[in-house]
Amino acid sequence: MEQLGLEGMPARLFSCTPSRLTTWLDCPRRYRFTYLDRPAPAKGPGWAHNSVGAAAHLALARWWDLPLPRRTPSAARGLLHDAWSTDGFSDGGQADRWKGYTGDMVARYVEEVDPEHEPRGIERTVAFKTATLAVSGRIDRVDDRGHELVVVDYKTGRSVLSEDDARGSLALALYALGVRRTFRGGCTVVELHHLPTGTVHRWEHSEESLQRHVGRAEAIAAEISAATDYPARPSTLCGWCDFVRVCPTGMAASGGPHKPWAGLAEELAPLDDEAA
Numbered sequence: 001m002e003q004l005g006l007e008g009m010p011a012r013l014f015s016c017t018p019s020r021l022t023t024w025l026d027c028p029r030r031y032r033f034t035y036l037d038r039p040a041p042a043k044g045p046g047w048a049h050n051s052v053g054a055a056a057h058l059a060l061a062r063w064w065d066l067p068l069p070r071r072t073p074s075a076a077r078g079l080l081h082d083a084w085s086t087d088g089f090s091d092g093g094q095a096d097r098w099k100g101y102t103g104d105m106v107a108r109y110v111e112e113v114d115p116e117h118e119p120r121g122i123e124r125t126v127a128f129k130t131a132t133l134a135v136s137g138r139i140d141r142v143d144d145r146g147h148e149l150v151v152v153d154y155k156t157g158r159s160v161l162s163e164d165d166a167r168g169s170l171a172l173a174l175y176a177l178g179v180r181r182t183f184r185g186g187c188t189v190v191e192l193h194h195l196p197t198g199t200v201h202r203w204e205h206s207e208e209s210l211q212r213h214v215g216r217a218e219a220i221a222a223e224i225s226a227a228t229d230y231p232a233r234p235s236t237l238c239g240w241c242d243f244v245r246v247c248p249t250g251m252a253a254s255g256g257p258h259k260p261w262a263g264l265a266e267e268l269a270p271l272d273d274e275a276a
């Protein structure tokens with residue numbers, strides 16, 4: 001139910017995406033740069049690891065647009081090549097090596113996917129409201145597993161993930177609630193599909209755990225709404241911030257921006273069957 005304002009009118013809901021909320025948690029100054037300052041300060045150059053992630057996501061989304069007989073691993077590799085961007089790589093050789101590797105990664109991933117089992121949604125925007133929030137977000141994939149809908153989030157980074165990442169993710173919990181509202185079906189399971197290792201990290205939420213995430217989201221939004229100041233929250237992670245060049249505090253904390261390709265693994269891990 002929406003809150004009543006002073007004059008009996010519904011209070012205005014705080015509109016947000018999960019990343020808006022987590023950006024605030026990471027650093028209020030970065031929140032200001034990203035969402036408030038207009039024109040926004042110039043960002044640094046694109047990151048190579050983002051080029052990898054964007055191309056893999058696009059290829060996996062477009063794969064489902066192919067007619068059923070063409071949903072093959074080699075088609076996924078071809079779509080990856082079509083979607084490839086060289087932004088952020090040190091040179092053409094590095095970009096080419098990663099293009100080949102990422103193509104193999106998506107091809108291996110779809111080998112484990114049943115091409116006949118159409119997802120309920122691909123790159124789908126979902127939305128729902130709480131007492132104080134209007135939440136929206138775009139989900140990589142929504143699966144219909146027969147008895148319920150499942151949120152699938154692709155990950156392409158080098159960080160090793162675990163079930164805890166799926167359990168603790170504010171975004172995934174809010175997506176599950178968005179799926180319920182948008183698709184009008186049950187949804188408690190969220191999954192992180194880590195493409196480099198071929199692993200799936202799954203968590204089944206309870207009503208209590210979902211409501212805990214909602215409470216957390218509402219508390220963050222209340223903090224943002226009440227904010228009059230947007231202090232820098234420096235850490236060694238500032239070297240990864242798109243705005244570090246315009247943030248003296250972050251520059252001092254991190255020693256400056258990382259190289260655009262620094263987020264890539266130094267060695268390309270073998271994509272063998274064991275890893276899958």
Ligand code: SF4
Nearest residue numbers: 027030238241247250
């Ligand atoms: S560089 Fe660091 S302190 Fe500055 S805005 Fe980015 S995250 Fe915040």
